[in-house]
Amino acid sequence: MPEIAIGVRELLAVKFGPRNLSRTMTHPAVMQQGIQGHKDATKNRPPEYQREVPVESGWVEGAWHLRVRGRIDGLMDTGEYILVEEIKTTRAEDPLNLLPEHNQFYLAQLILYAYFVACDNPDRDVQARLTWWHLDTEQEIQIDLDQEQIASGEDLFRQLATEYIRREKLRRERLEQRNNSLGSMEFPFSSYRPGQEELVSTTALALEYGQDLMAEAATGIGKTVALLLPAIAWLAGAPADAKVFFLTAKTSGREIVLETLKHWPDIELVTVCLEAKERWCTYPDGDCDNCPLGQDFYAKVAKLIPKLMAAKLLTPDLIYQFAGIEGICPFELGLEAATQADLVIADYNYAFDPMVQLQRFFGWNKIPAVLLVDEAHNLVTRGREMFSADLGKKQILDLHRELKLFNPSLSARFKELNSIFIQWNKELKAQGTRQLLLDKLPRGLPAKLNRLAEEIALSGYDSPVLKEFIRRLVRFNRIVQRLGQEHAIYLERQGGDTVLNLFCINPGPLLQKQRQKCTAVFFSATLSPGPYYRELLGCREEYLDLSLPSPFPRENRLFVHIPGVKTTYAARASYYPAIAMYIARIIQEQPGNYIAYFPSYAYLQEVASLLQYELPGDYQLHLQQSGMDIEERQDLLQRLTGPGANIGLAVMGGLFGEGVDMPGEMLIGTIIVGPGLPMVSPQQELIRRYFDEQDYSGFLYSYLIPGMLRVVQSAGRVYRTPDDKGVVVLLDDRFRQEGYRQLIPQYWQDEGLFTGNWLQRIREFWEENTGDI
Ligand code: SF4
Structure with missing residues (x-):
């Protein structure tokens, strides 16, 4: 019974x-x-x-x-x-x-x-x-x-x-049907790509034993299908409320999942793809409690649920359409649909961010779940953002003034807070510095901030500045609750403001705690070195590990290092002409589309001003500009990858350095200028110091690994499919140093980083491959 x-x-x-x-x-x-x-x-x-x-x-x-x-x-x-x-x-x-x-x-x-x-x-x-x-x-x-x-x-x-x-019977009947249909689920292609079968079986093993998996697999191996197959199959043996979350920061990532699911048209799986609230919200300045799209919301949702379940594959567009029919909020409809779904495709923050995490799955109503974390290397930076918070003096002072008339007692609370910042300003001035590291928060400050949040909640006072402040205060208070040795607390003068920062240096322990008992599969083309990613992603101690080489023919690739170039800040200006000349020579060997990646916009501009005089006749020069919006980015991408011969100059780690697919002739070469180390900054120095104290190499963790990650990601734009052919050229002598070399992917090293007569080698490569691209 x-x-x-x-x-x-x-x-x-x-x-x-x-x-x-x-x-x-x-x-x-x-x-x-x-x-x-x-x-x-x-x-x-x-x-x-x-x-x-x-x-x-x-x-x-x-x-x-x-x-x-x-x-x-x-x-x-x-x-x-x-x-x-x-x-x-x-x-x-x-x-x-x-x-x-x-x-x-x-x-x-x-x-x-x-x-x-x-x-x-x-x-x-x-x-x-x-x-x-x-x-x-x-x-x-x-x-x-x-x-x-x-x-x-x-x-x-x-x-x-x-x-x-009655409802529970229906729910269980559906789950039974789903589970029966999952039994027929098979790998949808006639054969596996090299490494793909191993990825399927290792993922299945990890899920069976509830262990995390770190899976490093080069682009093109077909990771998405190889992970979805065992993860969806796992649902059949899992508890009734179990779910799979495919977490991705990129629209392209979720589109690949939606496309992949079409290979299994007969499975009774309900999938919901969540969109960011700001994209879906029709009244971004409004409040949900008084929004017209929230009226009679639950009755309308109840009407829609059978239709949503029948649709099975709920893309953001479809959810938007359904919401439009009933005149309800699409974002909230998406969340309601997710509670009924088996597979949820969403951004990382829905699972990890303490401000956004879906409480219905990970908070009060913990469910058994598997998290497939796409491009997991990105979760390091995102995790740092999720577990960091700040409060600025200016906003506090503004609210003290604004509230004087309306609510003197609340205004006095802001004044009290402002006086702490005044004291800090004096200390900053006395020490002649713009940053000041604090051992801990002043005694009594967390209690004061909690009381302030309480009084705001009870006051009923409302204003745009206060709303914005509440958002910050809620995040700040939540991070205060999580403060630990993974954080640094520091003051910083920013423009005319003084800001108190809770900066998360190592998000790993917090990411792990936040996901509770969920099993995580972290996968990416770049998860080396393993200890760094395991620590910073919060992988559990018991885990499985898999590293797969590129499945594509090695003869399609050429990695070249041109010696004699220095790109350190002190030396770089002397090498602008040489770099412009090298780019011109490289692209002359084979007409097509290339991107040269630089450490900064300023650097890019300097080389561009010289390159324009060196460009081979029919080449078009395109530059990435700082602060480009989505349309501008799309436009540049189209010009850059279009017909003819194009050379684009872009910034490493930027819009064109990752997450853009340029298969085939869209891109036949990249030139990487320098190892992409992050600029020296108070935050990077805090990271360096923290890991030095933890007996790791601070420089490696704060500068070298993030820099080389950008290099590898930039280079990876060239090889997206088995037929892609192209060259990757590295410019900077540091690439030959042991510390940097160790961070170059194993398959580059196996294939050899060519260092001899580079021009001759590039020419031969294209002679061998001409006509095939
Ligand atoms: S209910 Fe939806 S549309 Fe309305 S304010 Fe909230 S998020 Fe925006």
Whole structure:
């Protein structure tokens, strides 16, 4: 007999759930007031009055047994009858009229409790009372249920339990159908690419044993299909509420998943692809509680869910269309659909960011899940952002001034905070520095910030500056709760402002904690060196590891190093002419499309000003500009990869350095100028110091690995498919040094980094391959 155990609220939601969308988080201070209100309301009750009494009942229907548990606010046996009391606190002037839908919910809850108590005491008279306790006036309104209402409990319980079981049956039937269909799931191509089968079997093994997997596999191996196959198959043996999350930071990443799923048209899998809130939100400055797209939200969603489930593959466009039909918020519809889905495609932040993480999956309602983390090397930087926070003096001072008239007591809180910053400013000045590292936050500051958040929540005051400040404060307070040795706390003068920073140096432990017990598969073309990524991505100690070589023919690739070039900051100006000349010579050997990657825009501009005079006749020169938007980027990409001969100058690690696919003739060569080390900055220095103290090499972790990651990613633009042919040229003598060489991917090293007569070698390469590209 299938047995289901649920709480009474879950049962009531079948019929008495909210109508409109509400995203207002109840501040802990407000919840605390509610708890206190319960105590105040019952402080004069007689000694026999019992508080928080657990209660349970069950419903059997056919083979199904539903157990429902709850907790009654107050129970009192007067001898004559048993009184069941539910207490609700409010600040509303007339709670009976103001909250009809809440009242309905609370009345139904009371009726069920009275019914449960009556079942346990069949010979006793049971009375039921709903008490509204006013938090400000400390007055109570008591509503005693009549006998007819109390007697309706059995019918209500039957109705709700029957409906709940009906829905649960449908859900389980669907899961059974899904699981049966997954049995027929096969690798969708006639043969595996080299390494692909190994990736499938290692992923299946990792999921079977619940171990993390670090999978490094070059572009072109077909990672997405090789990971989705075992991950989706894992669902068949997993608990009913299990899900697979495909986490990707790029639109291109999610499109590949959607395309891949089309290879299995017969599986009964429901997939939801989530879009960022800012892309979907029609009222970005509005608030969700008062948004017209939140009206009657839940009733409309309930109507849509069967259609969504039937559609199976819910792309952002489709969700947007469905939302439009019912006039509801597409973002929130996407989230609701995700609760029903088997596979969710989303950005990293939905699983990891403490501000955005989907609580329904990873927070209060933890579910068994597998996280497939695409291009996982990017999660290091993203993780640092997710677990960092800051607060600026200017905003605090502005709010102190703004609130003076409207709310003097709140204004005084901002003044108090501002005085701490004034003191810090004096210290910065006295030390003649723009940055100051703090050992810890001043004593009492976290408590002050919590009190401030409480007072803002209770004040009811609203303004755009305050809204923006609250967003920052909430993040700041959440990061304060997570502060540990992975963080550095420092002050910084930024323009005219003084900013207090909580900077996350090592996101690994926090990323691991945030995903709870979910198994993670980290995969990328660049996960070397392993210890660095395992530490910074939060891989568990028990893990599987896989590193696969490029599946593409080695004769299609040529890696060349041109000696005699220095690109260090001090030396670079002397080499601008040489670099311009080398680029011109390289691209002259074979007309086509090339990109030269530089460490900065300034560097790129200097070389561009010389290259324009050296360019072979029919070449077009294109430059990446700082701050390009999506359209400008697309436009440049089209020109750069279009017909004819084009040379683009771009910045390593920028818009054109990663996440853009330029297969075939769209790109036949890259020239990489320098090892792409990050600029020396207070944050990079903090990273260096932290890892030095942890007995790792600080320079390696803060500069060398991030720099060489950019190099490898930039070079990787050339080889996207088995037929791609092209050259990668490295310019800088440091590439020959041991520390740098070790970070060049193994397959480059295996194939040899050519260092002799480079021009001759490039010429031969193209002679061997001409006509084939
Ligand atoms: S459209 Fe925007 S404001 Fe409206 S409910 Fe959706 S996310 Fe909230």
